[in-house]
Amino acid sequence: MRATAVRAVPLSARSVPSRFDPAGRHRPRSRRWRVERLNRPNSLWGSNGVAFGPDGRLYVAQFLAGQISAVDPASGEITPVVPLDGPVQAPDDVAFGADGSLYIADLPPGRVWRRTPDGAYHLVSDEVTVPNGITCVGDRLFVNEMRVGGRLLELFPDGSRGPRVVAEGLAMGNAMQQGPDGLLYYPQIVTGELWRIPPDGGVPERVAADVPGAVGARFDRDGMLVGVSGGMGGVLTRIDVFGDGARRTVSTGIHGIDNAAFDMANRMYVSSYAGGGITVLAPDGGASVLVPQGLNGPFGVTADAAGTVYAADHYRVGRLADGGVDTLAVMNGAHGIASAGRLLHLASETGEVHTCDTRGGALELRASGLALPTGVAVGAGGMPVVAETGAGRVVAVDAAGGLTVLAAGLGHPVDVAFDDEARGYVSEGRRGTVLRIESGGAVTVFASGLDTPQGLVVRGGEVFVVEAGARRLTGFCLETGRRRVEAEALPVGLPPGIDRVEPDPVPGVPGRPRPFAALAVAPDGALLLSANGEGTVLRLTLR
Template sequence: MTAVLAPAGLAAPTRFDPTGRARPHSRRWRIERLNRPNPLWGSNGVAFGPDGRLYVAQFLAGPISAVDPVSGEIETVVPLDGPVQAPDDLAFGADGSMYIADLPAGRVWRRTPAGAYHLVSDEVEVPNGITCIGDRLFVNEMRVDGRLLELFPDGSRGPKVVAEGLAMGNAMQQGPDGLLYYPQIVVGELWRVPPDGGVPELVASDVPGPVGARFDRDGMLVGVSSGMSGQLTRIDVFGDGRRSVLATGVPGIDNLAIDAAGRMFLSSYAGGGVTVLRPDGRSRELVPQSLNGPFGVTADARGTVYAADHYRLGRVEGRADGGVQTLEIFNGAHGVVALGRELHLTSETGEVLTYHLGERTPRVRAAGLRLPMGIAVGAGGVPVVAETGAGRVVAVPAAGGITVLAAGLDHPVDVAFDEEGRCYVSEERRGAVLRVESNGALTTFASGLGGPQGLVVRGSELFTVETEHRRLVSFCLETGRRRVEAERLPVGLPPGIEREEPDPVPGVAGRPRRFAGLALAPDGSLLLSANGEGTVLRLSPR
């Protein structure tokens, strides 16, 4: 491993602790960050406000922040505990009001310049792409057979259908010709339609995974693609139709905003942050990327650290400047464990996957599981998964299918094995750690815990993260003796914030269930997912 941040690096403002004064405490372990904290919980819709700042919607947690386009200074404008649950896109009206697409809740909000919130509509299914033309408000639905609607904030009438049959719409904009331009993600196409309605017209096809349609200062239509390369496709729709493709190198672009100088401000749902792309091709990070979670964490035999980060699999570089490299875009990546040159992952969409590090190829081992979360390697190198939604612990052999090791649990979150091959599972809602016996019976190993999640065994000790108390505790496997190892851990939402997760929307990548993972590194240190601030913490014995 390369150099990591010194313990003093823990004293810095983060999204978990704006004061920068709180830090983890442990007498037994030296705690250090392996990457810089993430100032944003992902970055999705972006738009310039009347004050000239760039406003960034953070779908993964709920806030909207204003970013100074020069300094990168960030101010939270729509807080975590406000009425907006999961903003995915935003736009500003002529009077300075902010309009917000609250995707899972199916709501569209208006936030006045004075900071008051008004519900514009709850009749839009999966609202996402949103734009204003003067005082007029338009929004589309990110679903198959979706609609493009005009909404009326004054409540004078219900939604008016402008176009329908969309194959998952997203970020849209009025073009120089006065028409509305919008993407259809599933079919890889860009379309346009008059704002008053009419016959939609196909503008461009073969645009990979388009999540946005924007116009640059030269009047070129820019199709925004969401893949690994961060591709932008510039199309001369008012001339000869010629195209040019730019690979920005920003994985998982979600949206972009263009200022008067022609600079593009790119957001990333995969890694957060904001990247500025100049007309001459130069780029810089205005707000640095990092981890949006992380959730599952692991280390391979060489000590390289990997994190499952909901929308991606990342390699944690372990540098003082805080790099995280995106290896692959995934949907709902949650748990991860290393075995040789392979990483086994769980996805909240119900899959267990194996990713080969050399070939950079994922393959599906199992599908149709109900919210699989924590994962560990059991006997014979077979991945074993906590299937949270089904209350089971299952093994997933390479030959296919699953083997149920235990059933009848309430809310299993993670699994771990000791050196004798015994399996342990954390029961978050019951506040317990259970042991799975060879016959499938469950015995209570530890109880009275506050929301135990991540599990790992180190020698003769078992460790778990008590998320309710934000501390790490250990248990002697032989005597059951309990000891608090570290306190004041930045896991979960910031202190004082309570939020209910919106129900998942079928077919749409939802918000992750909070999970503070644990792993053992080859040098005997512990790795912890500090999902409150977007870092991986290394705990080394003093």
């Protein structure tokens, strides 16, 4: 596919709202560049736990956004219920109590909340480590922990006592539900199994094994147990647990399934942590999209020699086409991305560098144990060069996984780029500078006084950098250092008026991605910008 075949969505259309701009009135400004979207803004920033509320709407926990929205199952209209700047930080699962209260598993901070029908928030517990799966049995509340050695607990919203342990030794719990037999059914992600136990405790019983990547246990209206699996295939395992035990697997093609809920007509509403959105699966096997998937950032962008655009989207690698996004591979923490022929080099917040073959999506681990790597560029010999943010250095990764330090002693390196003479440049997000990497690992200041510089590219005789704090694109002449504002009012970072601190990820504990607005150069010289404030890739072409 040639670069000109990537169809852009007109940016001037004011009827397209986004998380960054709910009214749909926002528009980047540039005298020198024409700015277009390559895909429409995202509607749900990751869709995790889902549950039908007393009002008949589907409530969707958006872990990546830090909010909860209600979706009308007939129209798909989305209404924020728990806002971005509320007390809940990163909701992962939801359940409704008998009195209509919404209970929320707030995963990274280890809190469980109750939102009463009148909109008041009450902290139920801060004694649960990595709370995830949550369910109500009448007026009783249960939650499990998404960690190895986790617990299944009963919580008491009235504060009458602390958590009661129902089961221990879970291999990462997740979405659970009471079955028709009155028992609690829950998955164990690591072992790929479904288990059950009485709400009052007892000996846990394994119900099913070989449910790969099991992230949820759900019952349909006919009493069939459905094991929900994440991953590329979106596999559902239907088990006649109260009959002959027969099981049937169905591949939905929904990448990164996280959770599901059934309506009274036995339609299954499926969420995706990887791409957001809600898909409805009918009992007869038909499928329809209630809320389309979108980008949850993106946090990295690149284009290959044919002009195909790829995005690193935290939980997946996406390929942009026809105004939408196709999932190429599912991976955890995908941030930096750079094209090298048919290969893509990827940096993950989990400290890994992968190479992905675009012909099939296979991932090859190149290096591990890095400290919060972010931006990636292609260096000499096609080697991936990574800004290792947590270690304050820039490293090259060879074919055997060995690391060569190109620069060290940096403060907060975020992205890296090379000019035509193979000189390296690195953006220092907290120091507000762009540094040039000299021979022997020395660095000199190329530009200073920048407001949170992140994405960085070299195009001909100019260096371009995204100043995320100021929401603008700035260009510099390589020869003279002359500075020019190229574009302003970019939809990067949190929406205007929202001020919260995103902590660095804690190893072993899921967290929201660190902000990173990346840049790339397309084969035709256009600039590609990851507009992580609205979930799009912007294409900037000279007027």
